[in-house]
Amino acid sequence: MRSRKGSSVPPWMLAVAAMISVQLSSSLSVGLIAEVGPAGTAWLRLTMGAIIFLAIARPPLRSVRRNDIPTLLGLGVATGLMTIMFLAAIERIPLGTTVAIEFLGPLTVAAVLSRNRSALAWPALALAGVVLLTEPWQGSIDPLGVLFAAIAAAGWGAYILLTQRIGDRFTGIGALSLTVPVAAVTSAIVGIPQAAGNLSPTVLLGALGVAILMPVLPFILELTALRRMTSTAFGTLMSLEPAFGVLLGLVVLHQQPSVIQFLGITLVVIAGAAAQRGGDRNPPALIEPGISGPATETAITGGSGSKS
Template sequence: MRDRKPQVPPWTLAVTAILSVQLGSALSVNLIDTVGPAGTAWLRLSMGAVILLVIGRPPLRSIRRRDVLPLLGLGLTTGVMTVGFLAAVEHIPLGTAVAIEFLGPLTVAALRSPHRTALAWPALALAGVVLLTEPWQGSFNLAGVAWAALAACGWGFYILLTQQLGDRFSGIGSLTITVPIAALAAAAVGIPQAAGHLTLEVLAAAAGLAVLLPVLPFALEMLALRRMTPTAFGTLMALEPAVGVLLGLLILHQQPSAVQVVGILLVVLAGAAAQHGGRRRRKEEPATPADLDFVG
């Protein structure tokens, strides 16, 4: 009888996906300095689209007329969300941007919950965001908060649209359609910023960032979700703001204050607690990363 190979615990796949997302965001800061936030978003999405088209085939024959507007909307939303988040990171610490963006999916989950008490979790997260941004301080950056809020709105619509398309496309099918659309949307503002700064080094950096987000996280999440419950997966995803703070400290040397640490803990607590009120899925209704992922 053959010895079974030890399996990697599924939670390590989910945590690695989180690290990949936040590492990609932290490392994007250097590229932002060269080609701007919109230029970085355009390059990262374009490279990601190329990689996805190489490893997957767009399900063009499966597209029906009623799918066209949601697919276009999802692509445009992804582009706006990516530009908004990277523009926020240009102005405010990474962990703060992630926490504000996190309000989008958290609010959607609360509004869709049958329990009105679920609205307490976005309120708790908002209190954490206030502690993170410290609006009473002279260093409060309104532009950064506004860009992060735009990304939060985009993330919320992203979830609604992916759930609408979830029954029609599986695997990376929808990504091979929507990520190229997102790249085209970002091109409108990204090309003017990046023009004159495109070198082989810049293109190579963009390709590496595209692997970190979205290609690698999506693959890891697919593997993790095959062996985890949606609630367990979603609870782990609530760690993203804390990971953003940690990588912001280690890579970008963004030192949070004691008040800001309390703020990020409130956001993480709200995100984890919100998962326990989530809808249970029937056995025949599989979960996908599009349903659950907190994409940044």
């Protein structure tokens, strides 16, 4: 077990690893979507993830205060909505385009919360890259797919803010065993009817695999990163995600980007790399009810806790 200050892994590196895991899961989910639909895939992924979190982490029920409940529920609902809308979008438009549009959520968080005017240059550069990635002048983008991605963007922005609040309140990753089940229940409303009759051992095994890649690994990595970064730095660093989306869309789904889209990738990579500088954050001491003094966080590399 290592303290937060003793962690040797830079927070931006944790965020990048989370992004790769998310996009790999997204690209591998396309086949599952064809079997059980986007909502069904979201429900299966989140349900599998909830089971895993409940198995490896003890829900910190005794540490939950009344004013924590809206944040926990809000994070769960935002996660469920974001997952459904994102998967619905990639069913209709390319993965890289979907991620680029969804990135507008954290981009907005970065721009709104930044107190340094010069820091707005990086979100602006990333936005230019996002425009090049989406190529709106082509006129061939599915409007419904774009709408789904835009709703996912709102969910992602809320996810960043609420995850940081939860990370500041609870040690380890135990809170994930509270929020991910809420996300699973949220997605079940439309996911169960869509998946009903199409479940099989192969589908369930595939859902387990993509659930490990998303939500399990990314949620753990992102929560840990957000405990040590500002929302602005984290949100702008997420500008790397469209690049990973386009790359894995090319490698796994054979979705060939244009030269202009490659230029967009370059812009968002530059913006994301620059944004991580000066993004470290000193989170408040974690004090659980009935315990005096700051709590110690279980490190990803050396503990048995779970992600929240």
